[in-house]
Amino acid sequence: MAAERVLDVGCGTGTLLRRARSEGHTGRLAGLDPDPAMLDQARGSDAAEWLLATAAAAPWDGEFDLAVMGGNAFQFLLDDAAVHDSLVAVRRALAGGGRFAFDTRNPVCREWRDWNPDHPYEVTDPAGARLRVHHEASEPDEHGVVAVSTVFAGPHWDRPLTASGALRFTPVERLDGLLAAAGFTVEERYGTWAKDAFREGESRSIITIARA
Ligand SMILES: C[S@@+](CC[C@H](N)C(=O)[O-])C[C@H]1O[C@@H](n2cnc3c(N)ncnc32)[C@H](O)[C@@H]1O
CATH class of the missing domain: 2.20.25 (N-terminal domain of TfIIb)
Incomplete structure (x- = not known):
């Protein structure tokens, strides 16, 4: 809510951005998803701009303060090349110093x-x-x-x-290497979206907030 311009990568049916708008977000909200059936649902709402595209094809340059990728959408990126291309495009979509927050299940x-x-x-x-x-x-x-x-x-x-x-399923150390290669610095890491501490041997989720 505090970020003025927000991109939801793999927005699915648009639940998160629709909620942000209904709870009073007044800035720019954009959602991207490559699944036409999911995006059709999102397009039923004018809460945000909606784009049918993969993360790697995100067309923006320096336009967002925050990118989010929730619901473990990151796990749909099935190899290092797809992760790299996606992270590079998300990095490009962010303004300098913008943040990328995402979750992925912990293989442990x-x-x-x-x-x-x-x-x-x-x-x-x-x-x-x-x-x-x-x-x-x-x-x-x-x-x-x-x-x-x-x-x-x-x-x-x-x-x-x-x-x-x-x-x-990507182990946390590999994740950090992929983030660094795409120009991100890991700033915060949690085991839940409620910001419980990440414990590598037991947290079910790896939640990362990375700075562009
Ligand atoms: C489990 S859903 C999560 C949707 C939404 N983020 C949520 O939390 O409700 C995963 C989404 O990732 C999308 N997805 C799959 N491949 C993708 C890619 N290469 N780039 C961006 N999103 C992708 C799927 O189409 C799907 O809508």
Whole structure:
């Protein structure tokens, strides 16, 4: 809220920026996401500018004070080249001294082992229907990439639907190398968005605030 110009990288359906606007943010808000279905939802609101693009294709130069990448969107960057190109573009979008805040799951906690049919949960879709969801995951490959399927069951379909994708788990020391290579200095690190201390051996999340 304190940053005048904010870019949400991998904004999904735009939840964060819509909330910032509804809570009184008066500055520039821009959201970027490469998934047309996600961005279609965001575009239902005029809270922010919305752009269909990957992080690496962010077109801005020195225009934002803060970039955020939440909801572990960083884990959709599946190799070092994608991370580097994305970080360089985010760095370029920021004004000098601007900050980049993002989260990524800590591989030390091996969270993918909980992504199985024994750990289902429920979500409510926009029409109010209850959907039962669970994930299925592989062990990571040599690059830390885990294949993930998400299985949805609900009243709209006569059998479950499966969406398949992949998420990369990056150890904290590797993360810092990638940030440095793109022109960022790590300023703060937390284990939760509530700013609990980061403990490498036990924090489920690596939350980084890096300065351009
Ligand atoms: C789990 S969602 C999180 C969405 C949003 N940040 C939130 O917290 O609600 C991850 C998002 O990352 C987006 N994404 C995938 N690849 C991306 C890329 N290369 N650059 C930017 N965003 C990407 C996906 O389309 C998806 O909307």
